[in-house]
Amino acid sequence: MPKGRRKGATRKGRTSRAGNQTGVLPSLTTAYRDLLDQRDEIDRQIAALEHAITTMQGSASNGTVVGISGARRSRPVARRQSRRGPGRPRGSTAKGYRKGSVKALIVDTLSARGKAMRVPEVAKAILAAGYKTKNQTFAKSVGIAMTEMPEVKRVARGVYKLK
Numbered sequence: 001m002p003k004g005r006r007k008g009a010t011r012k013g014r015t016s017r018a019g020n021q022t023g024v025l026p027s028l029t030t031a032y033r034d035l036l037d038q039r040d041e042i043d044r045q046i047a048a049l050e051h052a053i054t055t056m057q058g059s060a061s062n063g064t065v066v067g068i069s070g071a072r073r074s075r076p077v078a079r080r081q082s083r084r085g086p087g088r089p090r091g092s093t094a095k096g097y098r099k100g101s102v103k104a105l106i107v108d109t110l111s112a113r114g115k116a117m118r119v120p121e122v123a124k125a126i127l128a129a130g131y132k133t134k135n136q137t138f139a140k141s142v143g144i145a146m147t148e149m150p151e152v153k154r155v156a157r158g159v160y161k162l163k
Contacts, residue, residue, distance in 0.1 A: 102145050105131055107162070110152065116161035119143040 097104035
């Protein structure tokens with residue numbers, strides 16, 4: 001503590017922490033509530049405009065809404081339910097993976113070999129089957145894909161087989 005000052009004394013022009021909070025805190029909370037009310041009103045107006053645009057099928061109904069600033073905001077487009085069922089994309093194989101995808105080729109490679117394979121071996125077999133990629137770490141991507149597949153079982157570190 002500097003010499004010449006009493007304990008608890010403040011310098012001129014400064015207020016204590018308690019004195020500062022008593023005057024400022026209520027005004028800040030009031031301003032905060034006012035901003036929240038304004039945000040709720042703006043959200044209601046945006047929802048009304050989006051509904052009007054959707055019902056009119058105007059030029060902005062292609063999935064993007066242009067705001068006042070000109071920035072585009074993506075909005076989900078309602079799509080018709082397909083008869084294929086959930087999780088079955090168009091052109092999928094029997095295992096549920098798109099034909100020609102890495103996961104479909106992993107299943108094909110492991111089923112053709114019939115026994116456990118190391119990740120680099122699977123990656124080389126996929127590339128030999130004609131899969132085109134510019135991925136510099138393709139074997140690592142294959143290993144990650146194999147961990148996400150429920151029909152592929154990990155036998156040892158870096159070694160996988162079909163269940």
